[in-house]
Amino acid sequence: xxxxxxxxxxxKKLGLRTEALLKVLADLGLSDVxxxxxxxxxxxxxxxxxxxxxxxxxxxRAEEEAAAEAVRAEAETVAAKAAQEAVEAxxxxxxxxxxxxxxxx
Numbered sequence: 598x599x600x601x602x603x604x605x606x607x608x609k610k611l612g613l614r615t616e617a618l619l620k621v622l623a624d625l626g627l628s629d630v631x632x633x634x635x636x637x638x639x640x641x642x643x644x645x646x647x648x649x650x651x652x653x654x655x656x657x658r659a660e661e662e663a664a665a666e667a668v669r670a671e672a673e674t675v676a677a678k679a680a681q682e683a684v685e686a687x688x689x690x691x692x693x694x695x696x697x698x699x700x701x702x
Contacts, residue, residue: 601635608632611645621647 608618615632621644622630630636636644 599638601637602641603633603635604630605632607636607641607644611648613648618644621651 604618604622605615608615611618619630619632622628622636622640625640625643625647627636627640
């Protein structure tokens with residue numbers, strides 16, 4: 598069983614560009630490696646785990662942003678409805694005032 602894996606092969610297996618994997622490896626403290634360098638399986642596993650954590654965090658941020666956007670959209674809808682109701686109330690009040698003036702004459 599192999600105890601080493603080339604970085605470009607690991608990137609392909611993980612569905613990443615080699616440059617992205619090199620950046621992750623740099624985050625793990627391996628900055629003097631290239632695409633053809635070999636790393637041990639423990640380091641490869643650590644890189645895969647870090648990528649999984651980053652992906653999970655990105656999904657969570659995206660979900661939170663989507664939820665916040667939904668709240669903003671709902672708030673805009675409520676505000677627009679309230680504004681429309683205020684306009685209608687003013688129009689109704691103006692009509693009632695006009696009717697009252699007409700009846701008073």
